[in-house]
Amino acid sequence: MMSRRSVLRVAGAAGAAGIGAAAIGAGATPAAASTAFVHPGLLHTQADFDRMAAKVKAGTGRWKAGYAKLAGNPRSGSTWKATPLATVIRGATGDNVSTLAFDIAAAYQNALRWKVTGDTAHADAARDILNAWSAKLTTLDGSADRFIAAGIHGYQFANAAEIMRGYDGFDLARFKKMMLAVFYPMSSSFLAKHNGAYDSNYWSSWDLLSVACVLSVGILCDDRAKVDEAVTYFKSGKGMGSIKNAIPFIHPGGLGQMVEVGRDQGHALLSVGLLGTICEMAWNQGIDLYGYDDSRVLKGVEYAAKWNLGHDVPFTSWTWHKGAPGSWEGWETFTEASTWARGQVRPIWEGLYNHYVNRRGLDAPYVSEMAAKVRPEGGGGDYGTGGGLDHLGFGTLAFTRDKAIVSATAPKPSASTSDTASSSETGAAATATPAADASGGTQPQGGRGEDLAVTGAGGVAAVAATGVLAIAGGFIALRRRGTRGTS
DSSP states (O other): OOHHHHHHHHHHHHTTTTTTTTOOOOOOOOOOOOOOOSSSSSSSOOOHHHHHHHHTTOHHHHHHHHHHHHSSGGGGGGTOOOOOOOOOEEESTTTTTTHHHHHHHHHHHHHHHHHOOOOOHHHHHHHHHHHHHHHHHHHEETTHHHHHHHHHHHHHHHHHHHTTTTOOOHEEEEHHHHHIIIIIHHHHHHHGGGGGSOOSSHHHHHHHHHHHHHHHHHTTTOHHHHHHHHHHHHHHHHHTTTTTHHHHHHEETTTEOOOOGOOOOHHHHHHHHHHHHHHHHTTTTTTTOOOHHHHHHHHHHHHHHHHHOOOOOOOOOEEEEEEEEEEEEEEEEEOOOOTTTOOOOOOOOHHHHHIIITTTTOHHHHHHHHHHHOSSSTTBBTTHHHHHHSSOHHHHHHHHHOOOOTTOOOOOOOOSSOOOOOOOOGGGGOOOOOOOOOSOOOOOOOOSSTOOOOOOOTTTHHHHHOOOOOOOTTOOOOOSSSSSSSO
């Protein structure tokens, strides 16, 4: 039996070995020659900005209300000043990730206001925030949560920078260098090695935020290989976040059971938002992940929306394999949808609604109801520092569009993007394994030092001891009370 210290040392070495490795997953193929990228082309294109500006100027309905929500947020002011740090810490002593989170929100929101109004005071504010951070940030540190910081804030930072591309005084080259040195390696490493743990150990939201970071950095930096890396993982990666593991069961009537719904609704809705973010960024580069595998994403988000609106959903039991190779392992069976944080509000529905209903002309009744319930969407802390900072938000302004149905085959996926995926309907996440937890309490899930995500009955006490126990609606809420594990 290995000691706890030995377990952490071994798992940490395994995790560290993956830094900078490509997360190519099963079925990946080498990237083909680079093709041209669309810029701006992450969450928003120039056509999107033109639509927002015209609709807001005309004082049109939802766009007007959406812009008012943006303008009223305290991080949307052009007087916001950055507080850059050399080292950002999440989940450990000295935790200061909120400083980064609020500055990114301010950069994105000011950039968006500039695009809508033309007021360069907002552009200057966004530029100065981005330049300040790229001149100083060198390290993301902390517990295993440092990978969460890399993923969430990586994709958000990239989106703010993509809006500011070409603006006078914005040092895009230096910003790209920061993204490639600080954010991308951690997210790519996580997808490849999962911090030294079993591929199934970390929940789907961990993988999805890492995919979002890799994809956005690839687009920002015109790097086709990184885009291929993200898309291939989404389709056929080994972890819980690849699409057939994140949504392992398709029920009659077209509802796709999301694994995180069995865990708790804060994380389920985080995954919903990340799926929409990934799909929209890919769509704007001609890659249709929204429609991939018979619109599996739509089936999953409809399922999550239905449950969180208070309706019953079918549930197929599945067993989670957790732990770190050579250290420890356990199994836990989920038999029903969780009621924890059920009905939580997050600004994640407008993009999904407007793609499936207004862009594609498909039925999405529960997503539609959720979008109407939350509208107009805010962001930047409007829903507490958890749900309001995990997502950039303000989707009513940014994604509302008049109905203009496009072909189910448009846009065409890029020829350089791998289109391979497992044929398994259930995926690795639902593999039948013994329904027993061998851990007997809190155990490390891979990583260095005191770097752990906890499981078992001792989870609450262990997380509370770190001083970062978050509840639904708390700062980037990626920990869950109870016995079913944490982020």
